[in-house]
Structure formats: structure tokens, C-alpha cells
Amino acid sequence: MTDKRLKKVVIIGGGTAGWMSAALLSKFLSPNGTHVTLIESEQLGTIGVGEATIPHIQNFNTMLGIDEATFLRETKATYKLGIQFVNWGRLGESYIHPFGEYGIPMGDLQFHHFWSRMKQIGDTHSIGDYSLNIVAAKNGKFMRPIDDTTSLASRIPYAYHLDAVLYAKFLRKISEAHGAHRIEGKVVDVKVNSENALIQSVSLESGQIIEGDLFIDCSGFRGVLIEGALKAGYEDWSDLLPMDRAVTAHSKIKEPPKPYTIATAKDAGWTWRIPLQNRVGNGHVYSSRFMDANEATEVLLNGIDGEIMTDPRHLSFKTGRRKSFWTGNCVALGLSSGFLEPLESTSIHLVQEGLIRLVALMPDKDFSPANSREYNRVMGLTYERIRDFILLHYVATQRSDSEFWRYIQKLEVPEIMTHRMSLLEESGHYVSYEYDLFKLDSWIAVMEGQGRAPETYNPIADGVPVDTLRGTMSQLRHAVSEISRQMPTHQTYLKHVLQN
Ligand SMILES: Cc1cc2nc3c(=O)[nH]c(=O)nc-3n(C[C@H](O)[C@H](O)[C@H](O)COP(=O)(O)OP(=O)(O)OC[C@H]3O[C@@H](n4cnc5c(N)ncnc54)[C@H](O)[C@@H]3O)c2cc1C
Secondary structure, rough: OOOOOOOEEEOOOOOHHHHHHHHHHHHHHHHHEEEEEEEEEEOOOOOOOOOOOOOOHHHHHHHHOHHHHHHHHHHHHHEEEEEEEEEEOOOOOOEEEOOOOOOOOOEEEHHHHHHHHHHHHHHHHHHHOOOHHHHHHHHOEEEOOOOOOOOOOOOOOEEEEEEEEEEEHHHHHHHHHHEEEEEEEOOOEEEOOOOOOEEEEEEOOOOOOEOEOOOOOHHHOOOOHHHOOOOEEEEEEEOOOOEEEEEEEOOOOOOOOOOOOEHHHHHOOOEEEEEOOOOEEEEEEEEOOOOHHHHHHHHHHHHHHHHHOOOOEEEEOOEEEEEOOEOOOOOHHHHEEEEHHHOOOOOOHHHHHHHHHHHOOOOOOOHHHHHHHHHHHHHHHHHHHHHHHHHHHHHOOOOOOOOHHHHHHOOOHHHHHHHHHHHHHHHHOOOOOOOOOOOOHHHHHHHHHOOOOOOOOOOOHOOOOOHHHHHHHHHHHHHHHHHHHOOOOOHHHHHHHHOO
């Protein structure tokens, strides 16, 4: 019997996506005798932005056996409990989209129904008062969850703000320790077998030819293999999400790092502020249809609170996704697979998601089309669900104070979005869709935060006597504020972890 196992995996690109791929694939494949080679061009460089993550990154690090303190030191990371959205619903208003759930499960009904019921009878507490992540974030507090599952303190999902360039460097060390091999060079040609449409080899500027069985395209927006050679095509989503530019700059630290990202809506987009251990990352994502680069830079610089350390850096992108992420023997990961603005910090996560799906559907040299069909189906839906959740922040707005926001008001959104929004707003019901990354509590956070809270609740919530409910809700708020009060500050906790 012929051995159909992959012998050579070749990754093009040494950005975050490339080294995440090298680390995971070398860990899983090297023991089988599969060689993992990564080709990157220092001359071309990496995109070098990407600082906020979601809690799933912890699973990725765990799979690689990464110790958290080492990771924090190597990537200059801080902790993140959620994102504060400023001026999204209306100018002057803000809310936090926390990681994790509000309240506690109460019988078979979701918590928000009980909160809505209390609201209907005049209770003015925000749903945020039932989220430890929100209350702790507002108070600049942080700690990792404790083991005691009877305590709310065991439910503190968190992520990190990190330097993606340093993360890639860190993962390079791990990949090389697992046997991955790095080649410096620029891919200038790709040889595709005309009979089976599989990539055979890539040629470098130096003349070196590298053959492979499976190719991972992590070449960033260039998509050297997936688009350059295989013409997989791109589904353009910029009509729905018109943001196509970003300008970024780093600034010096002026205050203790907040345990959350700040995303502030502007006249033609939004700005981010992300505190790391050694600096603050700032950026302005905007639509060039509604603002030029000079004005966008001014908006960014005027909003930075602290001495600016770097010249503004300009980036262009097209929102959308590759029509076929996995084509033949090539899988695109990272920016070569598509891009959604970083409003909910999902790009690095999409690399992780793609890798885990790839490992689950690992092909052999036959490259059965069934594997790639399934991968493309799942990743397509994953992208679409995230796109819709990002879109929710725009669509749920009440702003109409600039040409951009008036354009947003008139957007024709996918029907599924209108349905999900009206279901939640009009009757308080939420339905989870296949491959939703952001679920009920995230939808509630944005809808409530932007003035579109459910107008009613599931009548089954009336089954709990009102005094009992009032008591339970009060105890919950008390527990949340008491735990938060006892938590250390984010800075103190971080310092403690870094020193140990
Ligand atoms: C404005 C902005 C903000 C972002 N913020 C976040 C965020 O907060 N959170 C998040 O999760 N993500 C964020 N991202 C996304 C994040 O930066 C990327 O998803 C992540 O860094 C992965 O990038 P990459 O490795 O795909 O591409 P890149 O970093 O661009 O790397 C591409 C690599 O390919 C190599 N290469 C290209 N062509 C060739 C060639 N011909 N031969 C050899 N090598 C080649 C390059 O040298 C480089 O090594 C953001 C992106 C943008 C644009």
C-alpha cells in the first residue's frame, strides 16, 4: 500500500498567521515525520498590527503547552475583560461588551428574561450590573477565575491585549523547537500541476525551489498562492461594512492599563485604544468613501491621550472573504483568507479556528474534495456570522449625525440580521445559529448598550414570584460588586503574574 500521508507542509508567510500555523502543525505533524517549512520575506515584512484577542486564544496557547506568565512576558500582553464601546448607540453614551454571560442560569430560562421582567416593573439596574467582567473592568480590577464553581468568581472569561509581532516571534521559537524549519526568501513563482490543479512547488527569488504536499498561504493581503496562483476569488463585503482604511500609531503609557479595549465611534468609522505593558496601541478604522487620509490621521492623533511614539502608519483593506479558503492542496489562513475590521478582535481567532478545522479535517495526498468542501462550508459560515455581529454594532445605532452614519441608516442588511434583531428586540427571544461565535449575551450587550434592549420577555419568567426574583437579583448584584471590590487592580495582578 502506498503511504499517502503528507510528508511536506509548506507555509508561506511569517506573520501571526504563519507562525501560529507553524507552531500548531509542527506540534501535530512532526511526530509523524512530516516536515513543516515556513518561508517568509523580511524585505516584505508583516502587517504588524493586531493587538486585541478573545478568550479562545487561551485554548490555542494551552494546546501548545504555553505557560501564561511566559506568554505575557514575551508578548508584552495585558489582560482583557471585554470592549468598551463609546458613542455607538448615541453620541455621549457608552457600554461594555463583556466576555461571558450575564447573571446566572435561572431554571430553564435565560437570565435576560428575568432582567427584562424586573425592568418592566420599574427596576432601573442595567444588565451590566450582573456581569462581573463589566463591574471589574469599570473599576480597573482583574483576577483569573478561581476553581470554586459555586462562586461567580469562577466565571471570569478573559483574553489578552498583545503585541502580535512579538507573539509571532514567540511562536517561531515554539515552532522551531517542534522541528519547523524557516527559510528566508521571497516567493516569485508557483508551479501548479496542470493535471490535478495541485501546487507542486514554489520558487524563491534566490532560485531555490521548495516542493510540498500541503501549502498554507499565510502571505497576508497578497494571497500569493490562493489568489496569485489559484485564483480562488474574493467575496467583497464592503457594501455592508464600508470601512477600508486604517491609520495606526503607538503612544506612551499615561495611566495604569485598563483591562479592556476602547472602541470609539467617529464620524466615518471608529478608533481603538489598546493598552500593552510597554505602550498603547491606537488606530482609526475608517471608510475612504467618507473621509480622506489626512482627516482620518487628525482624528486619530487628536484622540490619543499620551505622547505619540511612532509616525502614523496607513493601511488599506477590502472587507470580505476568499470564496474558497481551501483550494486543492492550499489552505489560506489569516489575512490571505479574508478580513473583517477588528471591531470585535476576531482576526487572530479566525486563524486559530481555521487551523483547528484543518487539523480535524487533515487530508492525505489524495486531497479528497470532501475535506475542502466541509472546511469551506464551516469557515464560510463562521466568517458570515462574525460579519453579521460586527454589522450589528452599526445597524443598531441611532446616530445620523454624519454622512457616514446616514449611509449606515439606509444599509440593506441581510434578512437574517433583521430577523435576529427584531426577534430579540420585539419578543426577547434569541436563536443560536450554526457556527455563531457571538451568542446571546453578546447580542444582548450590543442591543442593550445601544438602546435596543428587548421590549418584552418570555412570559414563563412570570412563574417566579416577584419578591423571590427581586431578592435573587439583589443578591446577584451584591455578589458581583463584592467580588469586584475584593479583586486586585489589573496592574497589581499583572505585576504579580509577571514576577512569578
Ligand atoms: C488595522 C488592523 C487592525 C487589526 N487588529 C487586530 C486585532 O486587534 N486583533 C486581531 O485578532 N487581529 C487584528 N488584525 C489582524 C491581524 O493583524 C492579522 O490577522 C494577523 O496579524 C495575521 O496576519 P497575517 O499573518 O495573515 O499577515 P501578515 O502579517 O501580513 O504576514 C504576511 C507574511 O507573508 C509574507 N509574504 C508575503 N508575500 C510573500 C512572498 N511573496 N514570499 C515570501 N513571503 C511573503 C510576509 O513577509 C509576511 O511574513 C488587524 C488587522 C488590521 C489591518
